[in-house]
Amino acid sequence: MNDEVFGLMIVPLSLAIPGVIFFIIGCCLHARFSYKKGGIKTYGELVGFRVFHEYYHPVGRKLKYIFGLPDYTDYQYNAQNSRPIFRFLVNGVPVKWHSDWSVADLDKNSIGKEFPIRYFPTRSGFRVILEGPQYEKQRARGQKMAFWIFASIGIGLFALAVFVTVLYFVVTRK
Structure with missing residues (x-):
């Protein structure tokens, strides 16, 4: 039974781990493209x-x-x-x-x-x-786009992992 559960749980894990990685990449891009302080x-x-x-x-x-x-x-x-x-x-x-x-x-x-x-x-x-307000708006828009593209992929993969896990337990319930 443990081998079967482990074998079937690999799918959600293989979705959740890249999901977390994509979310972390989105956070790193958000930090990389923020120019609020310094310079x-x-x-x-x-x-x-x-x-x-x-x-x-x-x-x-x-x-x-x-x-x-x-x-x-x-x-x-x-x-x-x-x-x-x-x-x-x-x-x-x-x-x-x-x-x-x-x-x-x-x-x-x-x-x-x-x-x-x-x-x-x-x-x-x-x-x-x-420097200037119009360029700050352009950078803010680019920063948000970079973050949300990667974060949404990560959130989507993690949500899909949760869905597959719930589906597995609903289908295998006796």
Whole structure:
């Protein structure tokens, strides 16, 4: 009897464990994309837009890495899924870095203008975000979407595990 119960309970466990993992991923994304505190406020000059090719060409990205080529392309216009590149000063040293978020309302006419930004030093460079109420709304919407996509998958899998468990006990009740 124990082997039979264990065999039938693997299905709910195989649903519940990924459900919890998806929910934890959603919470981590929520924390990763929250920019409420910290950072260094400054002004940055928009110098162009950067499109990351890892979204489009995963094989090409590996080949570019092997040959030592960068895996992004810089444009003078706001291409689809591109991120703005800002030039700003870090401890008196000019730095050119891309934003974490793509922004739809910047265009070719915005290049050369200064915008209020906030940057966070990281191991691999910086996390740069634009300051302003419209950009905060865009980030909040993206943050909520990232959280709820993963959290809803996790909650759905966990609910399905509970349903399968209840169904098992109802069907096997004598």
